[in-house]
Amino acid sequence: MxxxxxxxxxxxxxxxxxxxxxxxxxxxxxxxxxxxxxxxxxxxxxxxxxxxxxxxxxxxxxxxxxxxxxxxxxxxxxxxxxxxxxxxxxxxxxxxxxxxxxxxxxxxxxxxxxxxxxxxxxxxxxxxxxxxxxxxxxxxxxxxxxxxxxxxxxxxxxxxxxxxxxxxxxxxxxxxxxxxxxxxxxxxxxxxxxxxxxxxxxxxxxxxxxxxxxxxxxxxxxxxxxxxxxxxxxxxxxxxxxxxxxxxxxxxxxxxxxxxxxxxxxxxxxxxxxxxDGEGASKFITIAVTGAEDDASAHRVALSIANSPLVKTAIAGEDANWGRIVMAVGKAGEPAERDLLSIRFGATQVAAGGYALEGYDEAPVAEHLKGKEIDIGVDLGLGNGRATVWTCDLTHGYISINADYRS
Amino acid sequence: MxxxxxxxxxxxxxxxxxxxxxxxxxxxxxxxxxxxxxxxxxxxxxxxxxxxxxxxxxxxxxxxxxxxxxxxxxxxxxxxxxxxxxxxxxxxxxxxxxxxxxxxxxxxxxxxxxxxxxxxxxxxxxxxxxxxxxxxxxxxxxxxxxxxxxxxxxxxxxxxxxxxxxxxxxxxxxxxxxxxxxxxxxxxxxxxxxxxxxxxxxxxxxxxxxxxxxxxxxxxxxxxxxxxxxxxxxxxxxxxxxxxxxxxxxxxxxxxxxxxxxxxxxxxxxxxxxxxDGEGASKFITIAVTGAEDDASAHRVALSIANSPLVKTAIAGEDANWGRIVMAVGKAGEPAERDLLSIRFGATQVAAGGYALEGYDEAPVAEHLKGKEIDIGVDLGLGNGRATVWTCDLTHGYISINADYRS
Missing domain, CATH: 3.60.70.12 (L-amino peptidase D-ALA esterase/amidase)
Structure with a gap:
């Protein structure tokens, strides 16, 4: 291996x-x-x-x-x-x-x-x-x-x-x-x-x-x-x-x-x-959720993002597909207000107040996503709850490892 | 496509x-x-x-x-x-x-x-x-x-x-x-x-x-x-x-x-x-859970199996890896007793009462897994709750489609 x-x-x-x-x-x-x-x-x-x-x-x-x-x-x-x-x-x-x-x-x-x-x-x-x-x-x-x-x-x-x-x-x-x-x-x-x-x-x-x-x-x-x-x-x-x-x-x-x-x-x-050492991992991803109703809620939202195969494949493809992050926040079952949501990649805010920031600078985002250490920040705008979780991307390597592990 | x-x-x-x-x-x-x-x-x-x-x-x-x-x-x-x-x-x-x-x-x-x-x-x-x-x-x-x-x-x-x-x-x-x-x-x-x-x-x-x-x-x-x-x-x-x-x-x-x-x-x-038409799907999988405490519990256990990337990649690899089904039952958070659990692929029972059936006939299982329609049955041995869910396998196709969808 x-x-x-x-x-x-x-x-x-x-x-x-x-x-x-x-x-x-x-x-x-x-x-x-x-x-x-x-x-x-x-x-x-x-x-x-x-x-x-x-x-x-x-x-x-x-x-x-x-x-x-x-x-x-x-x-x-x-x-x-x-x-x-x-x-x-x-x-x-x-x-x-x-x-x-x-x-x-x-x-x-x-x-x-x-x-x-x-x-x-x-x-x-x-x-x-x-x-x-x-x-x-x-x-x-x-x-x-x-x-x-x-x-x-x-x-x-x-x-x-x-x-x-x-x-x-x-x-x-x-x-x-x-x-x-x-x-x-x-x-x-x-x-x-x-x-x-x-x-x-x-x-x-x-x-x-x-x-x-x-x-x-x-x-x-x-x-x-x-x-x-x-x-x-x-x-x-x-x-x-x-x-x-x-x-x-x-x-x-x-x-x-x-x-x-x-x-x-x-x-x-x-x-x-x-x-x-996540199977097939090519990126180490830190997901920080702030502004949740409480820390436990922030943790569940962060894990919903971290476990989303669509978010993980987007990061594998170095694609700033923050729409999939919105999706993962929405499906978490936790208090969230679409129109208060803000999202950043690295230090660059890409969405705030419920829609994409027009004309945000894509260059630093693209540069950040090419790296091996990816930072995603999501602010829910509701309270003081916060949590950070860590995951990796989902790549062809994961499929290769797990479609024939036992044999 | x-x-x-x-x-x-x-x-x-x-x-x-x-x-x-x-x-x-x-x-x-x-x-x-x-x-x-x-x-x-x-x-x-x-x-x-x-x-x-x-x-x-x-x-x-x-x-x-x-x-x-x-x-x-x-x-x-x-x-x-x-x-x-x-x-x-x-x-x-x-x-x-x-x-x-x-x-x-x-x-x-x-x-x-x-x-x-x-x-x-x-x-x-x-x-x-x-x-x-x-x-x-x-x-x-x-x-x-x-x-x-x-x-x-x-x-x-x-x-x-x-x-x-x-x-x-x-x-x-x-x-x-x-x-x-x-x-x-x-x-x-x-x-x-x-x-x-x-x-x-x-x-x-x-x-x-x-x-x-x-x-x-x-x-x-x-x-x-x-x-x-x-x-x-x-x-x-x-x-x-x-x-x-x-x-x-x-x-x-x-x-x-x-x-x-x-x-x-x-x-x-x-x-x-x-x-x-699941992205990258090569197998249509029916998961029937019986013997749960109630139908809602059976539904959650069935979805836990259906959403497990390890189960889905095993099916993609035509691998009768029922250990991953045990894992998915265990993580569902629903009432389950390891030592009452039975599992079948197609019509063939592979595990019962908490362990693998010794000397079960692997040939019909392998044959079943080569097909496009996969049937998995899990009996929890607890009650009369039952549910059936449907999913597909997880393949390289899913990664290819989703690592560059937006671009």
């Missing part, structure tokens, strides 16, 4: 996180010769928070994580690539239980301390023998880099994705590192694809969950590639506490703001990287 | 409707040498019912029709092709008023007796001079055939679309004829594209509206090409009363059932023709 034209030049330099050790191995879930099992070991005392898909047909991995998250403890993460194990009935559940049991024996911990994700084709039970052999190989492997871990969780992704940030908490520097995979079946309206955030911060599990949920609402929940929400979306955040900072337990604590901002930065960067 | 591979072999033979006279003319709304203005004159006493888009950014034509529909009277229909006149502020409204005024003078009727629709690019005010010259040409033209009228309302359509039915009402045969246009920007969740139904039946306006709304819910509201709802969707039904049947005024009247069924037949056939 050719690397996405929107990919960053290289994988970023990511700090090691004290108390976190990633390893990879070849479980050979498909007929390939690449690492496809990621095993991340975490020190005792590591806490966890997370969000999962709201799909009514979730994978057994999602159900497993949902059950384990309220306990707030983690010792390991296992990610299988090449088979999502979704819609596999009791056999899929048995595979997850077998993986958790194997790791629990290895680490002498509870099975519920082991978090499991799988990604790939739907409907084929994950082969337990391959998973167990892969785990045994991972247990004996040398620790790997974040880049190797990010490569190992990939499926249709064209590049490995990672991000990091640092925050000062009570005078102590804490590190946050994240990796993510995702390219198609991306419309994490309520959660996201498979993403993992690791930090050495000392933080109370309830506060970590609160911050993770808030970051999710402003980052992963604001991206869409194709409006199709996966059965397996999961984001988990693990905190080892090894930085030795004064434990964060509420938002009033010194440094909690800085930690929350750093966590959101990492989540936003990871979310953007997924859009930059 | 090549004729859609899903088009019927020829335009059907449609009866003349007593009291209805269509004519066409060249208003030259675009730089083309084709008829693009349709003018249909109707006898005094003609009544009208209709449904329009629920878009919050409707065209002035839609607003005009909404205002006139409650009066229930019609003398003329004008349809402009090549310019939708949507999002054009007060200038767009002025064009509609000028058209209605011109026709009202010609027929010595009220402007509100004149129904106007326009279809084409959004954001360019309809030129009043061209509309008036086109109308004058139409007034002096010979009456045309239904096929010519159906051709004249086309934009990106690749074939002219019409349908008809007959019903016996109180011993009298009444005819119903319909024409429609539509190919992209089709997701008439609450209304439809531009469709016109003409009948010589004698019927009370309130009953016609009731029957039209009911037929709309089961036909136009059950199709989608690309999930994008137009600013201009309109379906109007005109009844001249010239058949001389005993006037239908309530559902208990003899023949009302037959008329309602015939009206729904025409609407369903017109709706199907729009899907058969």
């Amino acid at each position: 050719t690397r996405s034209p929107l990919a960053p030049p290289a994988f970023p330099a990511l700090a090691a996180i004290q108390g976190v050790t990633p390893r990879v191995a070849k479980a050979r879930y498909k007929a390939w010769d690449r690492c496809d099992l990621t095993y991340v070991e975490m020190d005792e005392g590591t806490i966890v928070a997370g969000v999962t898909t709201q799909s009514k047909c979730p994978s057994p991995e999602v159900e497993w994580c949902r059950d384990a998250l309220p306990l707030g403890r983690a010792r390991a993460l296992v990610v299988n690539a090449g088979n999502s194990n979704a819609f596999t009935g009791s056999r899929g559940r048995a595979a997850v239980e077998a993986i958790a049991a194997r790791v629990a024996r290895h680490l002498d911990c509870q099975p519920s301390d082991v978090f499991v994700s799988s990604t790939g084709v739907i409907g084929v039970p994950l082969p337990i023998d391959k998973a167990e052999a892969g785990l045994d190989a991972a247990f004996g492997a040398e620790p790997c880099t974040w880049e190797q871990a990010a490569e190992t969780i990939m499926t249709t992704d064209t590049f490995a994705k990672g991000a990091s940030a640092q925050a000062i908490v009570g005078g102590t520097a804490v590190n946050i590192v994240g990796i993510i995979k995702g390219s198609g079946m991306i419309a994490p309206d309520m959660a996201t694809m498979l993403g993992y955030v690791f930090t050495d911060a000392a933080i109370d599990p309830a506060l970590l969950q609160q911050l993770m949920s808030a970051a999710n609402r402003r980052t992963f929940s604001c991206i869409t590639v194709d409006s199709d929400t996966s059965t397996s979306d999961t984001v988990l955040a693990f905190a080892t506490g090894r930085a030795g900072n004064p434990v964060l337990s509420q938002m009033d604590d010194p440094g909690a703001d800085a930690f929350a901002a750093a966590l959101e930065d990492v989540c936003r960067e990871l979310a953007h990287l997924v859009v930059r | 090549t004729r859609s591979p899903l088009a019927p072999p020829a335009f059907p033979a449609l009866a003349a409707i007593q009291g209805v006279t269509p004519r066409v003319a060249k208003a030259r709304y675009k730089a083309w040498d084709r008829c693009d203005l349709t003018y249909v004159e109707m006898d005094e006493g003609t009544i009208v019912a209709g449904v329009t888009t629920q878009s919050k950014c409707p065209s002035p034509e839609v607003e005009w029709c909404r205002d006139a529909l409650p009066l229930g009277r019609a003398r003329a229909l004008v349809v402009n092709a090549g310019n939708s006149n949507a999002f054009t502020g007060s200038r767009g409204r002025a064009a509609v008023e000028a058209i209605a005024a011109r026709v009202a003078r010609h027929l010595d009727c009220q402007p509100s007796d004149v129904f106007v629709s326009s279809t084409g690019v959004i954001g360019v005010p309809l030129p009043i001079d061209k509309a008036e010259a086109g109308l004058d040409a139409a007034f002096g033209a010979e009456p045309c055939t239904w096929e010519q009228a159906a051709e004249t309302i086309m934009t990106t359509d690749t074939f002219a679309k019409g349908a008809s039915a007959q019903a016996i009402v109180g011993g009298t045969a009444v005819n119903i004829v319909g024409i429609i246009k539509g190919s992209g920007m089709i997701a008439p969740d609450m209304a439809t594209m531009l469709g016109y139904v003409f009948t010589d039946a004698a019927i009370d306006p309130a009953l016609l509206q009731q029957l039209m709304s009911a037929a709309n819910r089961r036909t136009f509201s059950c199709i989608t090409v690309d999930s994008d709802t137009s600013t201009s969707d309109t379906v109007l039904a005109f009844a001249t009363g010239r058949a001389g049947n005993p006037v239908l005024s309530q559902m208990d009247d003899p023949g009302a059932d037959a008329f309602a069924a015939a009206l729904e037949d025409v609407c369903r056939e017109l709706a199907h023709l729009v899907v058969r």
